[in-house]
Amino acid sequence: MESVPVRCPACRLDQPYLAPVYPCPCGSPTSPPILPGAPPQPVTHRSWNDDWVTVRCLACGRHDEWPQPELCCPCGTVLRIPVRPVVPGGTLPSHIPSPRTAPAPRPPFRPTTIRTGRDAVTAAAAYLTWLGYRDVVRSAERPSSRIDLRAAGLIAQVDSTTRLTARRDVECLWLYALNSSVTGVLFSLAGYAPDAGARADGLRVPLFVMDLTGTPQPANSPADELLSTGA
Structure with a gap:
């Protein structure tokens, strides 16, 4: 493709x-x-x-x-991004691949509708689990570090506010991840400030944007790589 x-x-x-x-x-x-x-x-x-x-x-x-x-x-x-509409009707192929032999590296991701900030954290946790991270746990109360999720080798912050996630958020997460020798991942509902995206690219911090359906989308190259490789 x-x-x-x-x-x-x-x-x-x-x-x-x-x-x-x-x-x-x-x-x-x-x-x-x-x-x-x-x-x-x-x-x-x-x-x-x-x-x-x-x-x-x-x-x-x-x-x-x-x-x-x-x-x-x-x-x-x-x-x-505009998508070509589906034309009703059409013919089916003569051969349907067998589900047992066709490649399916991951099952379809099942999003969680976001209505509250807690829903956003739940959606991010489900996505990380879908990527292959085990034992994803959330903080009972958000600590001063603003780390919402933890898994083996990973921490994640979820910004569910209506403001663009700032460069400082990227840098603070990166420093905390560096000190803990883990990967730091950011999820945002509103998107990222321009300098935040550029800084994340330089620090190799994966950025994801979530919509209200609870479906994260990669927002930079490190996130694309994480989506491709998984945990």
């Missing part, structure tokens, strides 16, 4: 985007078909209908609802 160029309408930055791949229940990898040439739309508010798209599996013809593709620009703007 090839990446498509995306231009942020806020800062005019061009950057490549690669649609996420999800495993269909038949075992085949399925990806939302990006609409070439269609401009991305800044996310100014969220609704259930806008955060999901219908995708047809090319192997078995099954229609499923998957998270709407999004990209977090370094300027802090969250962009909704």
